[in-house]
Amino acid sequence: MTGTSKTTASLKVTLDSWESLFRAQVAVMRKISAMEEFNSLSMREYDVLFNLRFCPGGRSRLVDLNQNLLISQPSLSRMVTRLEDKGLITRESDPDDHRALLLSLTEKGLALQQEIGRQHAKHLHELLGDAMSEEEFREMQRLTGKLREAVA
Amino acid sequence: MTGTSKTTASLKVTLDSWESLFRAQVAVMRKISAMEEFNSLSMREYDVLFNLRFCPGGRSRLVDLNQNLLISQPSLSRMVTRLEDKGLITRESDPDDHRALLLSLTEKGLALQQEIGRQHAKHLHELLGDAMSEEEFREMQRLTGKLREAVA
DNA sequence: CTAATTTATATGCGTATGCATGTAATAACA
DNA sequence: TGTTATTACATGCATACGCATATAAATTAG
Numbered sequence: 001m002t003g004t005s006k007t008t009a010s011l012k013v014t015l016d017s018w019e020s021l022f023r024a025q026v027a028v029m030r031k032i033s034a035m036e037e038f039n040s041l042s043m044r045e046y047d048v049l050f051n052l053r054f055c056p057g058g059r060s061r062l063v064d065l066n067q068n069l070l071i072s073q074p075s076l077s078r079m080v081t082r083l084e085d086k087g088l089i090t091r092e093s094d095p096d097d098h099r100a101l102l103l104s105l106t107e108k109g110l111a112l113q114q115e116i117g118r119q120h121a122k123h124l125h126e127l128l129g130d131a132m133s134e135e136e137f138r139e140m141q142r143l144t145g146k147l148r149e150a151v152a
Numbered sequence: 153m154t155g156t157s158k159t160t161a162s163l164k165v166t167l168d169s170w171e172s173l174f175r176a177q178v179a180v181m182r183k184i185s186a187m188e189e190f191n192s193l194s195m196r197e198y199d200v201l202f203n204l205r206f207c208p209g210g211r212s213r214l215v216d217l218n219q220n221l222l223i224s225q226p227s228l229s230r231m232v233t234r235l236e237d238k239g240l241i242t243r244e245s246d247p248d249d250h251r252a253l254l255l256s257l258t259e260k261g262l263a264l265q266q267e268i269g270r271q272h273a274k275h276l277h278e279l280l281g282d283a284m285s286e287e288e289f290r291e292m293q294r295l296t297g298k299l300r301e302a303v304a
Numbered sequence: 305c306t307a308a309t310t311t312a313t314a315t316g317c318g319t320a321t322g323c324a325t326g327t328a329a330t331a332a333c334a
Numbered sequence: 335t336g337t338t339a340t341t342a343c344a345t346g347c348a349t350a351c352g353c354a355t356a357t358a359a360a361t362t363a364g
Contacts, residue, residue: 008281009284011281013289013290014280015276020292021177022177024300025177027300027304033222044350063311068178071351071352072352075352077315078314098358099360124166125167128299128303129166131299132161132295132298134162137161137169140292140296141169143295144176146288147179147280147284147292148172148175150280150283152179213343215343223322224321226322226323227321229344230345234320250328250330251328251341251342251343252341253342
């Protein structure tokens with residue numbers, strides 16, 4: 001505990017807090033996955049469209065996209081094939097690195113993302129909007145942001 | 153906006169906050185799933201042992217257990233079979249309701265949960281302990297608790 | 305400049321998953 | 335009480351998943 005050393009939160013508080021976040025996430029995800037907007041596309045698949053929509057330049061390498069998802073690289077590779085077969089995204093070889101692919105939404109993919117996103121936003125707001133005050137939501141965002149930074 | 157109506161957080165703040173929580177969870181889970189303690193048992197399987205360990209009476213119906221997990225009931229049913237085959241949990245018919253099962257840990261299952269849990273706690277603390285102050289962790293726990301209540 | 309290493313994606317293969325549905329037991333109702 | 339509806343769990347089947355590994359391209363080492 002000398003000099004510039006940071007203090008570390010206690011084991012119990014760290015674990016209890018993570019456990020609470022995790023269980024909250026499970027509870028919310030169970031509700032979300034039952035929502036009608038995810039009948040045509042699974043949440044995992046939608047998440048790919050969502051990430052492509054908002055990634056810089058609207059293009060992303062498979063590996064970079066994978067960073068934001070829980071599935072393995074081979075699973076994402078095959079999911080991309082399926083989404084491509086459905087006409088929702090395109091795979092292009094990266095001219096600067098012929099190993100890599102640049103993934104992007106097709107017009108159809110963008111339209112579907114927007115349609116599902118609209119419904120999803122509405123339903124999420126209905127589900128969670130009253131859970132806490134706006135200030136508390138902001139604080140939760142700030143804290144989860146710190147958590148994310150810590151593991152990046 | 154009359155009388156006792158609660159104010160609802162704005163759409164944007166609600167969604168951004170949820171998005172932030174979700175991404176933080178993904179980032180942490182990616183790290184966790186790579187940890188050595190989950191070589192013998194997947195996180196999902198461990199979570200079943202964990203839930204059984206801490207549920208009231210150390211026994212739980214399959215349906216009740218399922219509430220705390222993201223997998224479907226049929227998947228849990230088969231996972232239980234596998235965990236039973238490994239000698240980690242037992243399935244007993246509920247004497248009060250012959251449709252239901254009472255699941256509980258075997259001695260071996262308890263021992264394994266404790267062993268994995270010990271390592272997991274250590275690693276999680278190393279991973280997250282410095283992410284924020286103890287007060288902030290407590291606040292995160294409080295807020296995620298509210299979130300969970302809201303969807304219960 | 306060639307050889308070894310690393311990085312990005314794909315594929316074989318066994319297994320886990322979800323959906324729809326089945327079976328059995330309890331609860332509700334008329 | 336007999337009938338219907340509901341609840342708890344299991345199973346058939348098609349598909350998605352993860353792990354190990356292959357392939358191909360870029361980077362590094364010697």
